[in-house]
Amino acid sequence: MDPSKPLIIQSDLSILLETHHPEFEMLQGKLARFADLVKSPEHLHTYRITPLSLWNAAAAGMALEDMTSCLQQHAKFGVPPAVLTLIRKYTKRYGILRMLHVGNELFLVSDDTVVFKEISAYDSLSKYLSDTRGERAIAISPSHRGILKQELTKLGYPVEDLAAYRSGEFLDIPWRDDDTTDEPFQLREYQKQAVDAFGRVDHGGSGVLVLPCGAGKTVIGIAAMAKASCATLILTSNVTSVKQWKREILSKTGLTSDQVGEYSGTSKDIKPITIATYQILTHRAKKEDEFSHLRLFSEREWGLIIYDEVHLLPAPVFRATADIQATRRLGLTATLIREDGLESDVFSLVGPKKYDMAWKQLETMGWLAKVTCQEVRVPLSLQDRDMYSASEARHQFRIAGENVAKLEVIDYLLRQHPDEPTLIIGQYIDQLEQISAHTGAPMICGNVPHEHREELYELFKKGLLPLLIVSKVANFAVDLPDAAIAIQVSGSYGSRQEEAQRLGRILRPKRNGDNTAVFYSxxxxxxxxxxFAMKRQLFLVEQGYQYEITSWQQEV
DNA sequence: GACAACGAAA
DNA sequence: AGGCCTTCGTTGTC
Known part of the structure; x- marks a missing residue:
């Protein structure tokens, strides 16, 4: 026992980390790789180790000893033997079951005959596992490759999928020789590592790369495409992003615009490289209709499917993905967290985590601005306080969000940062209109035409407009210019993703000197x-951001 | 055939 | 639990 150590390991696989300990930051970085942060009050953070967090860590190349020794070296009261046993047991589970081809046949194999017996005992699996070939192999129908992995993962038996992929239609994707500058395009070191981690054939050909906003995920996707040299289907979250992918592909590679198609509401171009939105894939005119656009998955011999923002992938697309497991898949995301709890489907159907890069690490390398986070606690104004206590529970969140006392805090903060490009981001149109009237700054919400948005973006970028007020459009607008200060005035319940997305708005490195930015909530x-604010912050805290909490005192 | 306006879906 | 944004596809207009 050593009371000076910062970790307490509990037998339910939760871990407590003291936040004021000198080794706090180092351990925060390590724990994030194999455990999930579940609570982050000021003095003591709670992490939880789950089977899935261990499998993802193992798939991304973290060794069992790295995890156990990290715990053992820093535990105040030692590590309960039962915990070590469980961690070992779960981690080793990944790799016990493997899927692979022998000749043209697909097999589920294992050296562990006990595990084999265990899974055979499940009634729900028996229909996939009838064709046994000795004690260590079961022949699998290719059409069950996805559903079987999905079911086994849910039952606690992740499958390492090393089976072959179809090569898909060949397509030469050369990097463009740039005539206009002397500098040829270069992948950054971590981008190369990410592409290599994805491409390692001995580890299976599909998986997810986890990188912060602004780390260049598109470029990594293009590099993976170029390496695979095949027809590629790219799925992404919205039309702006479709256009952005197309622009990047045309500027970075030697492909021409007749080889790159957009599949969306307005055009249904299926080309060797096709970019579509999740929305069109799941679009139905009426509820009882079928998802007719899912056919896109088999309209061509795709050799690679890229799932951009894989944390947003909708349920019907999972189902379609289960059916195309012989096609190589690349998931890209800033966070494996889904607000709907379908993380295990991402793992089993798109693929396990192959690579991750911590936000703070990119910051240290200078690729991201140094962001300070501040939570400013504002007492309810007198009128709002009465309304708050008199209202039904379901209205209280909005009243708190729209607290008019936030106006004077905004005034104060704007005075603190007079010369810096600032975004005010909020959830309620009424509130944002009020702020717009109060500050005189323009507001952008859903019904502002794109043309007008672009004008405002342009002015903001040039520095002619110091302050811009944005609604939830900020969650989607890929082209929203970067700022140095963000003030979040309200948000949607406990969304960790939204918080991360908004912080992402000020992450781009700053040209002026110290490369700093401030995020106020x-x-x-x-x-x-x-x-809800605490819940929202969890992901960013896990990534090493510390929220400094201040209480607003009414100015006299 | 282009494009604005609208309702439905998520 | 609720509010907001986006996108699709259809209809109406020239």
């Missing part, structure tokens, strides 16, 4: 909003 004190 305005929260009504002693309300529901305060509880």
């Amino acid at each position: 305005l929260v009504s004190s002693d309300t529901k909003e305060q509880d």
Whole structure:
């Protein structure tokens, strides 16, 4: 026992980390690789180790000894033997079952005959596992490759999929020789590592790369495409992003515009490289209709499918993905967290985590700005306080979010940063209109035409407009210019992704000197909003951002 | 055939 | 639990 150590390991696989300990930051970085942060009050953070967090860590190349020794070296009261046993057991599970081809046949194999017996005992699996070939192999129908992995993962038996892929239609994708500059395009070191981690054939050909906003995920996707040299289907979250992929592909590779198609509401171009939105794949005119656009998956001999923002992948696309397991798949995301809990389907159907890069590490290397986070607690104004206590529970969150006392905090913060490009981001149109009227700055929400948006973006970029107020459009607008200050005035309940996305708006490296940016989150004190704010921050705290909490005192 | 306006879906 | 944004596909207009 050593009380000076910062970790307490509990037998339910939760870990407590003291935040004021000198080794806090180092351990935060390590734990994030194989455990999930579940609570982050000021003095003591709680992590939880789950089977899935261990499998993803193992798939990304983290050794069992790295995890256990990290715990053993820093545990105040030692590591309960039962915990070590469980970690070992779960981690080793990944790799016990493997899927592979022998000749043209697909097999589920294992050296562990006990595990084999265990899974055979499940009634729900028996229909996939009838064709046994001795004690260590079961022949699998190719059409069950996805559903079987999905089911086994849910039952606690992840499958390492080393089976072959179809090569798909060949397509030469050369990097463009750039005539206009002397500098040929170069992947950054970590981008190369990510592409290599994905491409390692001995580890299976599909998986997910986890990198922060602004790390260049598109470029990594293009590099993976170029390496695979095949017809590629790219799925992404919205039309702006479709256009962005197309632009990047045309500028970075030797492909011409007649080889790159957009599949969306307006055009249904299926080309060797085709870019589509998740929305069109899951579009139906009526609820009882079928998802007719899912046919896109088999309209061509795709050799690679890229799932951009894989944390947004909708359920019907999972189902379609289960059916195309012989096609290589690459998932790209800033976070494996889904607000709907379908993380295990990403793992089994798109693929395990192959590579991750911590946000703070990119910051240290200078690829991201140094962001300070501040939560400003604002007491409810008198009128809002009455309304808050008199309202039904389901209205209270909004009242707290729209607290008018936030206006004077905004004034104060704007005075603190007079010369820096600033975004105010919020959830409620009414509130944002009020702020717009109060500050005189323009607001962009859903019904502002794109043409007008672009004008405002342009002015903001040139520095002619110092302040821009944006609604939830900020969650989607790929082309929203970068700022140095972000003030979040309200948000959607406990969305960790939204918080990360908004912080992402100020991450791009700053040209002026110290490369710093500030993210403010305005929260009504002693309300529901305060509880949700903590939940929202979890992902960023896991990534090493510390929220400094200040209480707003009314100015006299 | 282009494009604005609208309702439905998620 | 609720609010907002986006996108699709259809209809109406020239």
